[in-house]
Amino acid sequence: MRMPEPDATTLDRRLSVVHELRRMVPEPGGVIHDPDELAVYECDGLTAYRQLPLVVVLPQTTRQVAQVLKYCHETGVKVVPRGAGTSLSGGALPLADGITLGLGKFNRILEVDLENRCAVVQPGVTNLAISTAVAGQGFYYAPDPSSQIACSIGGNVAENSGGVHCLKYGLTTNNLLGLEFVTIEGEVIRLGGKHLDSPGYDLMGVITGSEGLLGVVTEVTVRLLPTPATARALLMGFESSEAAGDTVTAIIAGGIIPAGLEMMDRPAIHAAEAFCHAGYPLDAEALLICELDGPEAEVEHLIEQVAAIARGKGANSLRVSADEAERQAFWAGRKAAFPAVGRISPDYYCMDGTIPRHQLPHVLGRMRQMSAEYGLDVANVFHAGDGNLHPLILFDANRPGDLEKAEAFGAEILKLCVEVGGVLTGEHGVGVEKRDLMPVMFEPVDLAHQQQVKCAFDPRHRLNPGKMFPELHNCAELGRLHVSGGRMPFPDLPRF
Amino acid sequence: MxxxxxxxxxxxxxxxxxxxxxxxxxxxxxxxxxxxxxxxxxxxxxxxxxxxxxxxxxxxxxxxxxxxxxxxxxxxxxxxxxxxxxxxxxxxxxxxxxxxxxxxxxxxxxxxxxxxxxxxxxxxxxxxxxxxxxxxxxxxxxxxxxxxxxxxxxxxxxxxxxxxxxxxxxxxxxxxxxxxxxxPETSRTVLLLGLTDGLGVRALSRAMGGPHEVAAAAHLPAGVAALSKVAAVARAGAEGRAVTALKVEGPGPSVAHRAGGLKTDLADLSADAEDIHDAQGATLWQEIRDATLLAEPAEGLIWRLSVTPMRGPEIAHAIVQRLPGTRGLYDWAGGLVWLAVPGDTAQGDGGAGPIRRALAEHGGGHALLLRGPEALRARVAVFQPEDRVTAALSRRLRLGFDPRLILNRGRLIAEQPEE
Missing domain, CATH: 3.30.465.10 (Uridine Diphospho-n-acetylenolpyruvylglucosamine Reductase; domain 3)
Incomplete structure (x- = not known):
């Protein structure tokens, strides 16, 4: 993976950068530049890529964040924002000539306002901590990425994180009310609040999922939901992924929006069952877990409907959770699918494409062919309700060429996702991992329009360069108009 | 043109x-x-x-x-x-x-x-x-x-x-x-009658925080409720009683169960509750959605405010103090305030100053002048003005996507292309 060439001048003045940062963030531990300590920050959840940052700064106040960003803007130093470092796409991969700006010290829940169903938190608070803080009062925060124990809400905003409940409750972007945000010029703005919608351009909407390329979030107001009265799950085994896919289609076509609807293929079922003995049917080619939540009377009713649909589509095993413990057991295997695969293979590479759901059998079939061609096994877990696919490519990094093969296989899967009408990433982000695949999905003109946003927020490209875009155009050049005055008078255009 | x-x-x-x-x-x-x-x-x-x-x-x-x-x-x-x-x-x-x-x-x-x-x-x-x-x-x-x-x-x-x-x-x-x-298969709307604006929005907030999956939540002061085409709503309004409305949607048995649950849970706030069914509910929610209950008189100015839900009533009351004759209703559990401001204010700022001051003093939000004469819309900020930094970012986005301001120039704010 090619990263922007480190700037020699910046590398040379490293000590002066450290000195300046110390002045801005004088607290003990606020600036880290010892190489051993920097090693902690050398990668995020995408561990295949590593790079020691120039220096790490851990500010504690919005004012300090503003000072650091202004300094970067004015003196030409690059800056990589970092939450908990759980990104699976390398969004927080450091730059040799860049400051890593960690938000870990922004770890307080500032306000819980249940009457207005929201909480105001600092960006370093973990996703799960928000739900935990309000669970006793019967509320929760809906998006639940599988890293929720560790990932921070600020990182969730940066990546527009999802989870298993997206089909019914949306992604991060659908569950935010307000942000405090610092621009690269060091200006602090507040977007939204406890009210809904935005009066002008939806800046909060475009900042969400911008992978640290537009600025730094220093406060987040999230929407809280009342905990559903009940939740129950069905565990359904099928002889083919087609039958399982048809069942998903029939459930949604029947007007039912489950809280979670997950599919696993045979290799994933076997790995998960061996790992945590969830009672999954080992004779099934595909397994569906369907969770319904809400008022008891409704869940009861819908469970029966889903069961009838599954039987009609030829489910050869079907269990309904009788109590909370059994529901948790159904999920245990799915939630442990990644570590379970990790046990059967020295390494695995987790992909994250989304496809139109009806393409599933075709995509799984093509993936089996590719698997044979590359000589690498693949296990699939799938957020079936919303079409988000997580193929896990099994490989051994110690075997020469395996990592490269796995990456090539992964890229081919993502190209296939785009080819069938889907996208490169459903929830993990582009980062460095899928950066060079962006042209598979977008034409240069599409990317140029996306980059207009970058130019409005960070015209000098100080924020997280080398991520998301294969190539960042000079903003002045990108801004130039190409007017063809000679093309008039457009004879084909109907006029009245 | x-x-x-x-x-x-x-x-x-x-x-x-x-x-x-x-x-x-x-x-x-x-x-x-x-x-x-x-x-x-x-x-x-x-x-x-x-x-x-x-x-x-x-x-x-x-x-x-x-x-x-x-x-x-x-x-x-x-x-x-x-x-x-x-x-x-x-x-x-x-x-x-x-x-x-x-x-x-x-x-x-x-x-x-x-x-x-x-x-x-x-x-x-x-x-x-x-x-x-x-x-x-x-x-x-x-x-x-x-x-x-x-x-x-x-x-x-x-x-x-x-x-x-x-x-x-x-x-x-x-x-x-x-x-x-x-x-959804069907819906039902629970009406609580005779609550003050403050208690009405409190009831909506409590319902939204409970287990009954409320789809929509509005409060109509009596004078506005009286104009409804739904008999039960109009009757209550005519009797001088406000109407607080909560909609649940879903399969039949679930809807009946949840409507009952809402009435039980809110009984301490209102002993006087009734249900209306799918078709009548559709009429009521359309009246709220389209603000038709505020349409007359035609010269009235219509403002649409998005606010912190529980602060809807205090904002509305602060505005009414400053702009007598203003009527309104609350949607989004108090978070959306529709106001009809008397048309004679169009000679001045149409209420823009008092309305935005009330927002600033009561937890923030934004106000859109949704209906008003052209001369007024040319004179006052129709959309909520942005702070300096946000406005600068918006301007840069605008220029990035439309460098010569060819598209709908001046619709959101007064603006001129760069020289």
């Missing part, structure tokens, strides 16, 4: 924008024109009419996705969805009657680009939450695409969010892909 351009293809939209760009003459972008009277009066020399750009190109009910050309009539979209027992989740208002025109008009893009949601916006999200992808022609006269057709997509910047709420100033949409929603 020198001419109206009526492109029938996206390529012709490119030509139209290129022509305007070359000549430096701004365009007014319209669909069926049902929301033309919203916003600042524009400086436009030609009109770009998208009403010929129609047709649903993809509708897969089982995948909850619909794609259609920007000018596809609202009625066509709604009919196609209804045939598959689906709908647009964000409940777009039909403001035709409120703005003095016929009801039932409008286009797909016209429902999305202003990012205005109806009563169900509270539980289901706004238009911006349902726009999965689009094709557009920017003010650079370049056709491009953004987003996709799948529910989960974080590939690149989320430009869909910018387009919803842009009022046509960032690009001319030519095609939109939306997430749609199954129609």
């Amino acid at each position: 020198s001419e109206t351009l009526k492109p029938a293809t996206a390529d012709q939209v490119v030509d139209a924008v290129a022509q305007a760009l070359a000549a430096g003459t701004p365009l007014e972008v319209v669909g069926q024109g049902s929301k033309r009277a919203i916003g600042r009066p524009m400086e436009a020399e030609s009109r770009l009419d998208l009403s010929k750009l129609t047709g649903i190109s993809l509708y897969e009910p089982a995948e909850l996705v619909l794609r259609a050309a920007a000018g596809t009539p609202r009625a066509e979209i709604e009919a196609a969805l209804a045939a598959e027992r689906q709908r647009l989740a964000f409940d777009p208002p039909d403001l035709g009657a409120l703005l003095g025109g016929p009801a039932g008009r409008g286009t797909l893009a016209g429902m999305v680009v202003p990012n205005l949601g109806g009563p169900r916006r509270l539980s289901a999200g706004a238009p911006r939450d349902h726009l999965l992808g689009y094709k557009a022609v920017s003010g650079r006269a370049e056709a491009y695409k953004a987003g996709g057709r799948v529910m989960k997509n974080v590939t690149g910047f989320d430009l869909c969010k910018l387009m919803a709420g842009s009022w046509g100033t960032l690009g001319v949409l030519t095609e939109l892909t939306l997430k749609v929603q199954p129609l």
Whole structure:
């Protein structure tokens, strides 16, 4: 993976950068530049890529964040924002000539306002901590990425994180009310609040999922939901992924929006069952877990409907959770699918494409062919309700060429996702991992329009360069108009 | 207005924008024109009419996705969805009657680009939450695409969010892909009678925080309730009693159960509760969605305020103190305040000052002058003014997508192109 060439001048003045940062963030531990300590920050959840940052700064106040960003803007130093470092796409991969700006010290829940169903938190608070803080009062925060124990809400905003409940409750972007945000010029703005919608351009909407390329979030107001009265799950085994896919289609076509609807293929079922003995049917080619939540009377009713649909589509095993413990057991295997695969293979590479759901059998079939061609096994877990696919490519990094093969296989899967009408990433982000695949999905003109946003927020490209875009155009050049005055008078255009 | 351009293809939209760009003459972008009277009066020399750009190109009910050309009539979209027992989740208002025109008009893009949601916006999200992808022609006269057709997509910047709420100033949409929603089997609306505004909104807040999955939550002061076409609501209003309304949707047994649960849970606030069924409920929620209860007198100014839900009543009361004769209602569990301000204030600022001062003093939010005479809309900020830094970012975005301010110039704010 090619990263922007480190700037020699910046590398040379490293000590002066450290000195300046110390002045801005004088607290003990606020600036880290010892190489051993920097090693902690050398990668995020995408561990295949590593790079020691120039220096790490851990500010504690919005004012300090503003000072650091202004300094970067004015003196030409690059800056990589970092939450908990759980990104699976390398969004927080450091730059040799860049400051890593960690938000870990922004770890307080500032306000819980249940009457207005929201909480105001600092960006370093973990996703799960928000739900935990309000669970006793019967509320929760809906998006639940599988890293929720560790990932921070600020990182969730940066990546527009999802989870298993997206089909019914949306992604991060659908569950935010307000942000405090610092621009690269060091200006602090507040977007939204406890009210809904935005009066002008939806800046909060475009900042969400911008992978640290537009600025730094220093406060987040999230929407809280009342905990559903009940939740129950069905565990359904099928002889083919087609039958399982048809069942998903029939459930949604029947007007039912489950809280979670997950599919696993045979290799994933076997790995998960061996790992945590969830009672999954080992004779099934595909397994569906369907969770319904809400008022008891409704869940009861819908469970029966889903069961009838599954039987009609030829489910050869079907269990309904009788109590909370059994529901948790159904999920245990799915939630442990990644570590379970990790046990059967020295390494695995987790992909994250989304496809139109009806393409599933075709995509799984093509993936089996590719698997044979590359000589690498693949296990699939799938957020079936919303079409988000997580193929896990099994490989051994110690075997020469395996990592490269796995990456090539992964890229081919993502190209296939785009080819069938889907996208490169459903929830993990582009980062460095899928950066060079962006042209598979977008034409240069599409990317140029996306980059207009970058130019409005960070015209000098100080924020997280080398991520998301294969190539960042000079903003002045990108801004130039190409007017063809000679093309008039457009004879084909109907006029009245 | 020198001419109206009526492109029938996206390529012709490119030509139209290129022509305007070359000549430096701004365009007014319209669909069926049902929301033309919203916003600042524009400086436009030609009109770009998208009403010929129609047709649903993809509708897969089982995948909850619909794609259609920007000018596809609202009625066509709604009919196609209804045939598959689906709908647009964000409940777009039909403001035709409120703005003095016929009801039932409008286009797909016209429902999305202003990012205005109806009563169900509270539980289901706004238009911006349902726009999965689009094709557009920017003010650079370049056709491009953004987003996709799948529910989960974080590939690149989320430009869909910018387009919803842009009022046509960032690009001319030519095609939109939306997430749609199954129609619930049935619905029921619980009415609590005789609560003050404060207690009414408190009841709504408590219901929203409870287990009954409330889809919509509104409070109508007695004078407004009296104008309803729904007998039970009008009767209560005529008796001087306010009506607090909570809608639940879903399978029949569930709906009955939850309506009962709501009444039980809120019994300490209101002993006087009743239910109305699907059809009557539809009438009531449409009256709230389209603000038709505030439509008369026609010279009244209509403001739409998004506020911290529990502070809705204190904001409304602060405004009424300063602008006597103002009437209103609360939607979104108190978070959306609709106000009809007496028309004579249009000689002054139309209430803009007092309304925005009340917002600033009571927890913030934003106010849109949705209906008012053209002269007033030219004089006061129709949309909530932004702070200096936000305004500068918005301006840079605007210039990035439309460097010569060709599209709907002046609709959101007074603006001039860079020299």
